[in-house]
Amino acid sequence: MKAQELNSWTQIREELLRRINERVWHPGDIIPGEADLAEEFGCARTTVNRALRDLAESGLVTRRRKAGTRVAINPPHKATLTIPIIREEVEGRGSIYSQSLLKRDKQTLPPHLHAAFPVSAADRLLYTETVHFADDRPFMFEERYTNLEAVPSFEAIAFDLITPNEWLVQNAPYTAGDLTFYSVNAGQRLARLYEALEETPLFVMERTTFNGDLPITHVRMTYGPGYRLRTRF
Amino acid sequence: MKAQELNSWTQIREELLRRINERVWHPGDIIPGEADLAEEFGCARTTVNRALRDLAESGLVTRRRKAGTRVAINPPHKATLTIPIIREEVEGRGSIYSQSLLKRDKQTLPPHLHAAFPVSAADRLLYTETVHFADDRPFMFEERYTNLEAVPSFEAIAFDLITPNEWLVQNAPYTAGDLTFYSVNAGQRLARLYEALEETPLFVMERTTFNGDLPITHVRMTYGPGYRLRTRF
């Protein structure tokens, strides 16, 4: 039955996937070792390893040295979320992008952000407030705290041609970050901006980025009514 | 300066990352070929390849055969979002999980879902409504349409011991899916469930899964007030 040899690692991955999906191997089962599979498929162990590593990355199998490889019991739903640059998101919808800087202040960090954005009170922070438009209609409202200790040259930038976000993406490398999504009511101010009721539910994305232990920027993005974040997996 | 040899692929990745972050190589630049780097680091080309592949996966460099490897210009913010099983999410917070099946009906698909969940009207659909509790407090409200043509045995399951979701995850393999996040007001019914005002903003996650072209299930999960979805990158 397994007469033909499978020698490309993608082919092997597909075959393994088939066996998992068709319950040849049941969830929780331990599957044959790399060496055995390599012999069965007529390929090198390295090749089987590549396939198994790929399956492990997507969470379909769990691997532990010596313990072997098992079919995951509750394969987690993993989705890779690509956070677009706001300009590209708007233009991707076929709209004209524009933006307007509402405020630009040196401020201290409000207390409720201390946990998410650990800068000492003494640090110099630049607060910027930007509205992003799609076809001249407000699309997203951005409130950002940027750590000038980490990015001194940020202070001198005029954000008429480039947005704070784009400047940071291109000039302030980060090594780690944190993304949070939640839901709020518009409230007085955003209701006026979006020409909606104060009770209108809005979608919020908060992002904090770090370079090593150094906090770079914290941004809250509150999207207009009806916004949906979507991804495929 | 580069006296010490780097021989593990993670070390090499870190060194390459450093050069990218510290602008030794600028965005858009072409970087030395695998063979050159291998010689410089005193390791095998395979090892450099592994490091570069990893960087390419995370989007920091783009690679094309013959053309070489370039530092990405706008490194995309990519985050992998792990959607947990609701039971594990609740138990991970140190709470006791429980659930209650409110409704179980054969229904036709409401019109507004036709785009997201392409089953013909004739298909048999099972609608289930479940409340998930954390320490006996409502945590999430789930409305699900399941395609019985795709998963016939789903009809016979009693969901007292296992949730519809867990059963499906374990018994109905999927090959693709779609995730959407947005924001709604609680409305009359959910306000009563969560003992909150009708205007309370709630976080919604919708998921559709497919096996090939065959739609499996569509679920809308409306979380309780204050819920935040969080991920690191």
Add this chain to the structure above:
DNA sequence: AATGAGAATATGCATGCACATAATATCGTG
């Protein structure tokens, strides 16, 4: 029976080599 040292084993990683594949560069021919 409890415990701890060491053997066994499955995966993880590095290497050197060969060949495949895609894209580009070059050069000869008309």
Add this chain to the structure above:
DNA sequence: CACGATATTATGTGCATGCATATTCTCATT
């Protein structure tokens, strides 16, 4: 000079091998 065949080149992949490392298993010692 235009154009297409061909060489060149950088990445992609497969293989055989050896060693590293994490776990588990076994068995002897107490």
